[in-house]
Amino acid sequence: MTAIINAAQMRAARGLLGWDQKRLAKAAKVGVRTVRRWEAQTGEPQGRLATLRRIQEALAAEGIEFIYGDPVGVLRHHPEKPDTPPENTDTPETPASPDSPQD
Numbered sequence: 001m002t003a004i005i006n007a008a009q010m011r012a013a014r015g016l017l018g019w020d021q022k023r024l025a026k027a028a029k030v031g032v033r034t035v036r037r038w039e040a041q042t043g044e045p046q047g048r049l050a051t052l053r054r055i056q057e058a059l060a061a062e063g064i065e066f067i068y069g070d071p072v073g074v075l076r077h078h079p080e081k082p083d084t085p086p087e088n089t090d091t092p093e094t095p096a097s098p099d100s101p102q103d
Helices: 006-018 021-028 033-041 049-062
Strands: 064-067 073-076
Touching: 006 021, 006 033, 006 049, 006 064, 006 073, 021 033, 021 049, 033 049, 049 064
Parallel strands: none
Antiparallel strands: 064 073
Protein backbone atom coordinates (compact mmCIF):
# COMPACT_ATOMS: atom_id res chain seq x y z
CA MET A 1 0.00 0.00 0.00
CA THR A 2 1.29 3.45 -0.90
CA ALA A 3 1.83 5.85 1.98
CA ILE A 4 -0.48 8.84 2.27
CA ILE A 5 0.87 12.34 1.73
CA ASN A 6 0.39 15.09 4.27
CA ALA A 7 -0.75 18.68 3.76
CA ALA A 8 2.79 20.09 3.75
CA GLN A 9 3.84 17.64 1.01
CA MET A 10 0.81 18.61 -1.05
CA ARG A 11 1.61 22.32 -0.77
CA ALA A 12 5.29 21.71 -1.52
CA ALA A 13 4.47 19.59 -4.56
CA ARG A 14 2.19 22.30 -5.91
CA GLY A 15 4.96 24.80 -5.38
CA LEU A 16 7.47 22.70 -7.30
CA LEU A 17 5.05 22.47 -10.20
CA GLY A 18 4.05 26.13 -10.04
CA TRP A 19 0.41 25.11 -9.65
CA ASP A 20 -2.30 26.91 -7.74
CA GLN A 21 -5.04 25.02 -5.91
CA LYS A 22 -7.38 25.35 -8.88
CA ARG A 23 -4.87 23.67 -11.22
CA LEU A 24 -4.34 20.80 -8.79
CA ALA A 25 -8.08 20.36 -8.34
CA LYS A 26 -8.55 20.15 -12.09
CA ALA A 27 -5.73 17.62 -12.53
CA ALA A 28 -7.09 15.43 -9.71
CA LYS A 29 -10.72 15.89 -10.79
CA VAL A 30 -11.76 17.18 -7.38
CA GLY A 31 -13.18 20.49 -6.20
CA VAL A 32 -10.99 23.43 -5.26
CA ARG A 33 -12.59 23.44 -1.79
CA THR A 34 -11.47 19.83 -1.40
CA VAL A 35 -7.85 20.78 -2.10
CA ARG A 36 -8.11 23.71 0.32
CA ARG A 37 -9.56 21.47 3.01
CA TRP A 38 -6.82 18.85 2.64
CA GLU A 39 -4.07 21.46 2.62
CA ALA A 40 -5.41 23.13 5.76
CA GLN A 41 -5.16 19.95 7.81
CA THR A 42 -2.46 19.21 10.35
CA GLY A 43 -1.49 15.81 11.62
CA GLU A 44 -3.16 12.60 10.42
CA PRO A 45 -5.23 13.18 7.25
CA GLN A 46 -8.97 13.25 7.91
CA GLY A 47 -11.52 12.61 5.16
CA ARG A 48 -11.97 10.32 2.20
CA LEU A 49 -8.60 8.74 1.53
CA ALA A 50 -9.68 7.83 -2.00
CA THR A 51 -9.92 11.55 -2.75
CA LEU A 52 -6.48 12.20 -1.28
CA ARG A 53 -5.07 9.38 -3.40
CA ARG A 54 -6.46 11.06 -6.54
CA ILE A 55 -4.64 14.24 -5.59
CA GLN A 56 -1.47 12.30 -4.83
CA GLU A 57 -1.66 10.43 -8.14
CA ALA A 58 -2.20 13.65 -10.09
CA LEU A 59 0.96 15.12 -8.57
CA ALA A 60 2.94 11.90 -9.12
CA ALA A 61 1.88 11.89 -12.78
CA GLU A 62 3.70 15.23 -13.12
CA GLY A 63 6.97 13.81 -11.78
CA ILE A 64 6.52 14.43 -8.06
CA GLU A 65 8.04 11.83 -5.76
CA PHE A 66 6.96 11.81 -2.14
CA ILE A 67 9.61 11.14 0.50
CA TYR A 68 8.55 9.42 3.72
CA GLY A 69 10.74 9.25 6.77
CA ASP A 70 12.35 11.86 8.91
CA PRO A 71 11.90 14.42 7.47
CA VAL A 72 9.16 13.88 4.90
CA GLY A 73 9.37 15.83 1.69
CA VAL A 74 8.94 15.90 -2.07
CA LEU A 75 11.18 15.74 -5.12
CA ARG A 76 10.43 16.63 -8.68
CA HIS A 77 11.67 14.43 -11.47
CA HIS A 78 11.69 16.37 -14.71
CA PRO A 79 10.17 14.47 -17.61
CA GLU A 80 12.60 13.27 -20.21
CA LYS A 81 12.91 15.60 -23.14
CA PRO A 82 11.60 14.03 -26.33
CA ASP A 83 14.22 12.69 -28.67
CA THR A 84 15.29 15.33 -31.10
CA PRO A 85 17.11 14.53 -34.28
CA PRO A 86 20.80 15.38 -34.20
CA GLU A 87 21.74 18.65 -35.76
CA ASN A 88 22.90 18.41 -39.34
CA THR A 89 26.64 19.02 -39.25
CA ASP A 90 27.16 18.50 -42.95
CA THR A 91 27.95 21.53 -45.03
CA PRO A 92 24.82 22.53 -46.89
CA GLU A 93 24.96 22.12 -50.61
CA THR A 94 25.53 25.36 -52.44
CA PRO A 95 23.06 25.88 -55.26
CA ALA A 96 24.62 25.96 -58.68
CA SER A 97 25.04 29.37 -60.14
CA PRO A 98 23.62 30.05 -63.59
CA ASP A 99 27.21 30.31 -64.98
CA SER A 100 28.44 26.98 -63.61
CA PRO A 101 28.48 23.95 -65.90
CA GLN A 102 25.63 21.47 -65.45
CA ASP A 103 26.28 17.74 -65.59
